[in-house]
Amino acid sequence: MELFDSLKFKIIRRNIKVAFPEATDARILGAASRLKAEELLEPVLIGNLAEIEKAAVARGIALENFTIIDPDHYDRWDEMVEAFVERRKGKVSKEDAEKMLKDENYFGTMLTYMGVTEGMVSGAIHSTGDTVRPALQIIKTKPGVSRTSGAFLMVRGRDQEKYLFSDCAINVNPSAQELAEIAVESAKTAELFDIEPKVAMMSFSTKGSAKAPEVEKVAEATKIAQELAPDYLIDGELQFDAAYIPGVAQLKAPDSKVAGQATVFVFPELQSGNIGYKIAQRFGGFEAIGPILQGLNKPISDLSRGSNEEDVYKLSIITAAQALMN
Ligand SMILES: CC(C)(COP(=O)(O)OP(=O)(O)OC[C@H]1O[C@@H](n2cnc3c(N)ncnc32)[C@H](O)[C@@H]1OP(=O)(O)O)[C@@H](O)C(=O)NCCC(=O)NCCS
Numbered sequence: 001m002e003l004f005d006s007l008k009f010k011i012i013r014r015n016i017k018v019a020f021p022e023a024t025d026a027r028i029l030g031a032a033s034r035l036k037a038e039e040l041l042e043p044v045l046i047g048n049l050a051e052i053e054k055a056a057v058a059r060g061i062a063l064e065n066f067t068i069i070d071p072d073h074y075d076r077w078d079e080m081v082e083a084f085v086e087r088r089k090g091k092v093s094k095e096d097a098e099k100m101l102k103d104e105n106y107f108g109t110m111l112t113y114m115g116v117t118e119g120m121v122s123g124a125i126h127s128t129g130d131t132v133r134p135a136l137q138i139i140k141t142k143p144g145v146s147r148t149s150g151a152f153l154m155v156r157g158r159d160q161e162k163y164l165f166s167d168c169a170i171n172v173n174p175s176a177q178e179l180a181e182i183a184v185e186s187a188k189t190a191e192l193f194d195i196e197p198k199v200a201m202m203s204f205s206t207k208g209s210a211k212a213p214e215v216e217k218v219a220e221a222t223k224i225a226q227e228l229a230p231d232y233l234i235d236g237e238l239q240f241d242a243a244y245i246p247g248v249a250q251l252k253a254p255d256s257k258v259a260g261q262a263t264v265f266v267f268p269e270l271q272s273g274n275i276g277y278k279i280a281q282r283f284g285g286f287e288a289i290g291p292i293l294q295g296l297n298k299p300i301s302d303l304s305r306g307s308n309e310e311d312v313y314k315l316s317i318i319t320a321a322q323a324l325m326n
Pocket of ligand 1: 128129130132133136137141146147148149168169170171172274
């Protein structure tokens, strides 16, 4: 089954509610109306009713039966303010909360925290920081996960060759412990896409072939990850060719159960991760889907500002599927 057919099969008619804080954007409205018409999820549009209606008319979309929540007229506003102050214990006053919750990303994140929606998709007009920060502060990471991270699903060709790359979006220079947690979360994310996780911890060294603190960090992270999740196949440190090419794996890491057949590639820090996925995308002809934020208690997804309607549609499907994992 094609990747998105399988995800759609998982979420269809489950009535999964997803908040869209950028509901006056034509790409968001277009994707939301398709998702609703196909019964893949129940969009909850956030914003001023008149402005959303005007944008919908301009986009040629009829909004009847859509749930629209206007932060200026929300019947659970006081409860939301109180819950936010409680969640941010000591860091935000009631007055601050009243102001911050007028920001649609904070509002949408709180709707998700309160369980009104099961996830949120934003970022088509907001920066990564503005989209993700409320989630880090309110939704927070799952027990045992100290950092959220951003994975990219890399898909190529008609036979749907699939890999997962991470972290390509969030943590500039993770510690060995953080890198280990990223590896374990990435293995779980891979399973969501029916990828059998074989996790390669990437480096410029294979099994001690080079010596440097950067290499030691990856070797240490490998050890921690193996201890954290003994049931997953996780190995390192591996160079990309040793991880990917069976012939090179035979020479450089003959005893590894991951080398030569890796499906999940964990990069040692953000520069290599971000550069790496873009090289695969531009040179290798892979479609890069993401970033898919992993490790949060509930799924919050950050669109690129360059996204088109199809990107919004796809990331929303992934977000709804992640909600089912929780
Ligand atoms: C994600 C990012 C925006 C966080 O923003 P930030 O506002 O600088 O974060 P702060 O350090 O002020 O922390 C805000 C809160 O989030 C938490 N936090 C920050 N990064 C986190 C992470 N990766 N995982 C979990 N929590 C995190 C902090 O602990 C803090 O929580 P607290 O307020 O309850 O104490 C920042 O890490 C970033 O800009 N990363 C690079 C993103 C980027 O440019 N990517 C490019 C490719 S897309």
